Amino acid sequence: EKNGYDHFMLKEIHEQPEALKKTLAGRVDQATKRVQFEELQWSLERVEQWDKITIIACGTAYHAGLIGKHVIEELTRTPVDVEVASEFRYRRPIIDEKTLVIVISQSGETADTLAALRQSQHLGANVLAITNVVGSSIAREADEVILTMAGPEIAVASTKAYTTQVLVFYLLGIYLADLKQKITKDYRIQLLEAVLDIPNKMEELLEYSEALQRYSESIKDASSVFFIGRSLDHAVVLEGSLKLKEISYIHSEAYAAGELKHGTLALIEEGTPIIALITQKEVNEKMLGNIKEVKARGGHVLGVSMKENMEMLEYVDEGCYIPDSLSLVTPLLTVIPLQLISYYTSLALGNDVDKPRNLAKSVTVE
Numbered sequence: 001e002k003n004g005y006d007h008f009m010l011k012e013i014h015e016q017p018e019a020l021k022k023t024l025a026g027r028v029d030q031a032t033k034r035v036q037f038e039e040l041q042w043s044l045e046r047v048e049q050w051d052k053i054t055i056i057a058c059g060t061a062y063h064a065g066l067i068g069k070h071v072i073e074e075l076t077r078t079p080v081d082v083e084v085a086s087e088f089r090y091r092r093p094i095i096d097e098k099t100l101v102i103v104i105s106q107s108g109e110t111a112d113t114l115a116a117l118r119q120s121q122h123l124g125a126n127v128l129a130i131t132n133v134v135g136s137s138i139a140r141e142a143d144e145v146i147l148t149m150a151g152p153e154i155a156v157a158s159t160k161a162y163t164t165q166v167l168v169f170y171l172l173g174i175y176l177a178d179l180k181q182k183i184t185k186d187y188r189i190q191l192l193e194a195v196l197d198i199p200n201k202m203e204e205l206l207e208y209s210e211a212l213q214r215y216s217e218s219i220k221d222a223s224s225v226f227f228i229g230r231s232l233d234h235a236v237v238l239e240g241s242l243k244l245k246e247i248s249y250i251h252s253e254a255y256a257a258g259e260l261k262h263g264t265l266a267l268i269e270e271g272t273p274i275i276a277l278i279t280q281k282e283v284n285e286k287m288l289g290n291i292k293e294v295k296a297r298g299g300h301v302l303g304v305s306m307k308e309n310m311e312m313l314e315y316v317d318e319g320c321y322i323p324d325s326l327s328l329v330t331p332l333l334t335v336i337p338l339q340l341i342s343y344y345t346s347l348a349l350g351n352d353v354d355k356p357r358n359l360a361k362s363v364t365v366e
């Protein structure tokens with residue numbers, strides 16, 4: 001059932017292009033170049049009832065939500081909050097009938113996310129669920145459901161569920177922006193083409209994992225690994241760092257690169273591995289400054305950037321390229337090397353990759 005792969009995680013990493021294609025199927029009208037969600041059928045009137053969006057989830061799904069916030073705010077100019085479910089439910093959240101709540105849960109059974117869904121409905125909000133499991137508690141109780149078509153995810157460390165969730169946010173962002181007439185037709189087409197092209201670019205990326213395997217061997221004895229990025233790259237490094245901690249058990253932190261000097265820089269020493277995402281061109285110069293900061297303290301930097309941005313890789317110790325793409329959609333590409341690094345590091349350490357210690361696939365306790 002592992003289809004020739006050594007672990008479910010590696011199999012699932014490689015299934016991502018297909019999972020994305022399945023999640024896209026039927027959701028893009030080729031003739032009109034529009035996003036269509038049979039399951040939503042929202043009118044402009046309906047959408048305009050909501051003056052803000054609150055996204056609620058846990059763990060990796062929360063990280064997908066952070067990308068969702070960036071995309072929806074960028075494309076629709078609607079304010080979006082993202083909250084961890086276990087925090088949301090124990091305070092007095094400001095939610096009412098004018099809020100669209102989006103809960104994200106691969107399993108559809110996470111206790112805290114389910115409780116947040118119920119609380120939101122109780123406060124009068126409409127709840128849309130993004131989930132991978134038909135008939136799960138969250139799918140049954142939500143007002144509307146968008147299914148990710150990732151197929152069963154067995155490895156505890158989530159990979160294809162995350163990328164399909166992020167994909168749904170691109171589609172949803174484009175769908176809402178179109179309804180509200182916030183983007184031009186040309187931009188909409190450009191965005192859709194970039195999204196439709198992702199599965200092929202992922203395939204391309206997945207072919208080159210040897211260098212990442214070597215890199216993973218080199219960090220396996222590190223006491224700490226740092227991930228840095230700005231803007232969308234920051235959301236992606238949070239996921240990369242979680243993945244590494246989860247299965248390699250190496251301590252790791254993900255930082256908005258501009259925050260380093262407010263504390264974390266004190267932890268960088270000779271040889272500390274730093275993984276820097278550098279795909280958002282408008283902050284290239286700023287990232288460069290941050291890379292210099294860590295290098296000046298002896299940090300060893302792996303830079304991940306697009307081919308068209310490769311001059312940035314002159315300043316790092318090692319480089320990893322992703323195919324050129326619209327900067328808004330790069331998270332679906334940069335996360336691939338980060339998933340592979342965590343996989344190969346865990347493997348090099350002889351850990352149980354698919355079943356890391358202390359963790360369960362579905363967290364049905366509070």
Ligand code: F6R
Nearest residue numbers: 059060061105106107110157158
């Ligand atoms: C990490 C991971 C977890 C889950 C979290 C939420 O790899 O898988 O952080 O993302 O437990 O689970 P779901 O999405 O099932 O609600």
